[in-house]
């Protein structure tokens with residue numbers, strides 16, 4: 486049977502509806518949350534290296550600022566769309582709420598394949614994008630950060646552009662910056678580290694010893710590589726990883742630290758293909774691995790009604806945003822596979838972005854260990870609260886996470902008199 490929808494915006498709307506119904510929330514709350522407050526669309530002119538002028542389409546969506554300023558990354562990808570950015574901004578509202586940090590949700594994106602551009606072209610496009618979205622971002626308005634294909638270096642150009650327009654230092658307007666200009670220690674590792682912490686909690690509640698437990702990770706970018714690295718450090722055996730180029734399998738465990746070094750060699754272009762410590766398959770073979778835990782850390786719509794049939798795992802921990810479709814969600818539930826949802830499990834990134842922002846505003850910086858300790862306490866508490874709610878209300882962990890998130894946002898909207 487074909488999927489009802491793979492449109493992430495329709496998917497997030499269905500998730501909001503399900504949680505509002507389970508909470509017995511008012512129609513007003515649903516109406517306020519089912520779409521973003523604003524979504525700016527911009528045409529970004531970029532002079533390419535060959536002298537040609539190209540126009541790229543970009544977006545910045547602010548889903549909600551009920552709890553605080555918008556917060557969320559900027560994605561560069563050829564499949565970015567207005568609906569995708571709107572959906573991602575809504576997930577940010579609920580992710581920040583679950584994380585217990587004082588932000589709403591925002592997200593940005595440009596329809597572009599940065600692999601086809603030079604560094605100079607990417608820099609010019611990034612700076613122009615900031616100039617165009619300048620009216621809707623700010624340290625206390627909406628605070629962007631990295632996402633797919635955007636890096637600390639790009640955040641550096643962006644913050645520089647913003648501060649020039651502002652005429653003063655406002656470095657808290659972007660997070661995920663390089664350390665030399667106000668980035669936080671442990672931000673680069675934060676999302677993947679958080680995913681690994683959530684793996685640890687999931688193994689605990691499922692009574693599976695993490696030492697020697699088998700794990701597969703889809704995606705070996707910022708999130709996937711640190712999820713795999715920390716999972717291995719915590720004792721798990723990462724037997725398969727994949728990225729756009731291929732899947733790598735080694736039943737004795739892949740040496741993730743060595744693979745990390747390998748992808749960082751410039752000629753390997755950030756890809757795992759050609760690594761010698763494992764067998765190579767096509768990238769979708771990752772779905773066929775028998776493992777204790779599968780972590781999708783690439784893009785949306787990875788686990789669909791089709792691919793879910795191939796999964797043989799006891800736990801799924803979502804590193805990506807929106808990797809599981811609602812139909813696949815139901816199948817996982819029927820098969821009693823525990824799913825730790827994205828708005829909880831990949832919240833480590835925005836949590837440490839929040840710590841970066843706090844450090845920027847206070848002008849005083851914490852050590853790597855201090856940041857990771859704060860992150861661990863917050864994430865483990867959130868896991869336990871959501872797990873408890875799941876048991877009490879006999880719902881999935883995703884519905885429980887949405888219920889907790891929506892309740893907090895609804896309370897804020899009521900306090901401001903926006904809804905009854």
Ligand SMILES: NC(=O)C1=CN([C@@H]2O[C@H](COP(=O)(O)OP(=O)(O)OC[C@H]3O[C@@H](n4cnc5c(N)ncnc54)[C@H](O)[C@@H]3O)[C@@H](O)[C@H]2O)C=CC1
Nearest residue numbers: 632633634676704705706707708728729783805806831834
């Ligand atoms: N970077 C961050 O702090 C956060 C990222 N996320 C989400 O995590 C996901 C990954 O983001 P990043 O790691 O930052 O992006 P990235 O650009 O660093 O890496 C993406 C990875 O996915 C791989 N990939 C793409 N298509 C694939 C496919 N069909 N099969 C297998 N691998 C594929 C790429 O090769 C790359 O390894 C996205 O959904 C993003 O929104 C969520 C929270 C925070």
Ligand SMILES: O=C(O)CCC(=O)C(=O)O
Nearest residue numbers: 557558630632834835838
């Ligand atoms: O670090 C941030 O502010 C946002 C990260 C992000 O875009 C996400 O969690 O999806």
